[in-house]
Amino acid sequence: MSQALRLTAITILFLLVLNPVSLAADNAQEDEPVIDVIGKVVDHDYLELVGGAKLYLPRIFMVNGEWYLFANTQSAVDTGEFERAEEGLGLIRSDGETISLDMSITSHLMYVWFGLILTLFITLWASRKYKKGVGATTEPKGISQNLFEVFFVFIRDDIAKEYIPGDKHKKFVTYLFSVFMAISFMNLFGLLPWGVATTADLTVTATLAAITFFITQWNASKDHWEHVFMFPGVHPAMRIILTPVEILGLFTKPFALAVRLFANMLSGKIMIVCVLGLIFIFTDIFGPAVGLSSSIFWVGLTALLYILKAFIALLQAYIFTLLSAVFIGMAVEEHHHEHESKVAAATDVHV
Numbered sequence: 330m331s332q333a334l335r336l337t338a339i340t341i342l343f344l345l346v347l348n349p350v351s352l353a354a355d356n357a358q359e360d361e362p363v364i365d366v367i368g369k370v371v372d373h374d375y376l377e378l379v380g381g382a383k384l385y386l387p388r389i390f391m392v393n394g395e396w397y398l399f400a401n402t403q404s405a406v407d408t409g410e411f412e413r414a415e416e417g418l419g420l421i422r423s424d425g426e427t428i429s430l431d432m433s434i435t436s437h438l439m440y441v442w443f444g445l446i447l448t449l450f451i452t453l454w455a456s457r458k459y460k461k462g463v464g465a466t467t468e469p470k471g472i473s474q475n476l477f478e479v480f481f482v483f484i485r486d487d488i489a490k491e492y493i494p495g496d497k498h499k500k501f502v503t504y505l506f507s508v509f510m511a512i513s514f515m516n517l518f519g520l521l522p523w524g525v526a527t528t529a530d531l532t533v534t535a536t537l538a539a540i541t542f543f544i545t546q547w548n549a550s551k552d553h554w555e556h557v558f559m560f561p562g563v564h565p566a567m568r569i570i571l572t573p574v575e576i577l578g579l580f581t582k583p584f585a586l587a588v589r590l591f592a593n594m595l596s597g598k599i600m601i602v603c604v605l606g607l608i609f610i611f612t613d614i615f616g617p618a619v620g621l622s623s624s625i626f627w628v629g630l631t632a633l634l635y636i637l638k639a640f641i642a643l644l645q646a647y648i649f650t651l652l653s654a655v656f657i658g659m660a661v662e663e664h665h666h667e668h669e670s671k672v673a674a675a676t677d678v679h680v
Contacts, residue, residue, distance in 0.1 A: 369602045370529050370595060373436040374402045374418050377523035386434040392426050440527040444514035448507055451477065484509055488651055493658040501657055504544060508537065509650040512590070516642030519598055520635060528645070529595040531587065538587035541653040546579070549660035582656050586649060593645050597638045605631045 375383040385401035399405040405420060406412060414421040418435065421427055455477045459465045469475045484506045489498040512528060519526025527533045555561060557575045560568055607627050612620025 370598050372418060372530060374433065376436050376439055377525075379523060381523075386436070386439070388420070389432040389434070390420070390428045391430040391432075392422050392428055394429070436525050437527045437530045437533060440515060440518050440525045441533060443518065444511045444527070447514050448510040451510065452507070455481075480510070481506055484650065488654045492651070492654040494662050497661050498658075500548070501544070501654070505650050505654055508541075508653065509646050512537065512646040512649055513643055516594060516646060517639065519594065520639060520642070526594050526598050526642075528590050529598050531591045534587040534591040535583075537590070537649070538583035541586060541656065542580075542583040545582075545653075545657050545660045548657065550663055552663045553660045582652075586652055590645050590649050593641060597634075597641055601631060601634050601638065604634060 374388065375385045378384055385403065388397070388399045388402055388405055390397055397405070397410075399408075402413070402418075402420065409423065411420050411422055413419060414427075418431070418433065455464075455474065458469075458474055463470055464474055464478060469478050485498075485502050489502045489505050492498075493501055515527045515533070518524040519529065528537075557579070558568075558572055560571055563571065604627055608620055608624045611623050
């Protein structure tokens with residue numbers, strides 16, 4: 330057997346053993362679809378582990394002002410007080426009352442925590458290095474510290490300093506670097522066969538965008554708010570039109586941040602699941618011989634998509650960070666509207 334065929338065989342075996350898609354296909358009932366695409370991107374009450382094992386997570390929720398805590402979903406059902414409303418996270422009390430507030434630990438939440446913990450660990454590790462003088466008074470040592478410095482300097486010099494005016498950028502470097510690293514980790518987790526790209530969940534990306542929104546508005550200059558509500562140099566009648574547009578613009582920016590990241594990561598995850606799932610679809614339709622022979626092509630294509638998705642994972646983290654810096658810079662800048670410069674030039678007024 331040639332080296333290429335041996336590598337292909339190993340790759341197929343890896344995907345069949347570790348990928349949850351294949352496990353789902355093997356265990357599917359005759360009346361169920363060959364591959365559950367949506368099931369791979371929605372939130373779950375368990376973590377997928379290596380080999381297809383599942384670690385069920387605690388359920389914490391409130392019904393009519395009363396809090397309930399269970400080790401997992403099945404524990405809640407076993408008490409007789411609750412029953413499944415649907416597959417996954419759905420629970421309803423036996424008397425028909427629905428959950429008022431669900432604070433359960435889910436797979437997406439766990440991977441958000443993993444991303445934040447890794448970001449915190451790396452920054453604290455680098456901080457100790459620099460406090461000891463390694464990288465501060467001497468050159469950085471080791472691949473890890475050099476790589477950390479490349480990313481940090483890039484975020485500081487090419488994003489924060491570039492788009493946030495003056496020395497104000499120093500205040501936001503920490504946030505921009507943290508959000509870049511956290512999103513990168515969350516995106517890259519989706520490359521693991523058992524992993525989850527939490528940024529394929531709109532609630533996660535909306536939360537990240539909301540943080541950028543509040544940081545932006547909290548640090549916005551007086552000039553920013555004047556141009557939202559007052560429009561210096563503009564006829565008062567025009568404010569009737571411009572003010573609602575500007576107020577709407579405050580919310581469309583974080584909306585664009587959330588949807589862009591969510592849509593890109595969700596589509597990438599679905600594409601990989603669908604392409605790899607063609608192995609099982611071909612097997613189901615044409616038989617094992619056709620499915621196995623076609624798997625060489627589908628696995629090769631999936632490998633290329635993995636490389637592309639790894640690039641997109643970092644690219645989307647960069648775009649989110651870049652746009653966050655742009656929005657913050659526009660808000661903290663004293664003069665950023667084009668019409669103001671024209672008015673100032675015409676009246677020869679300089680602030």
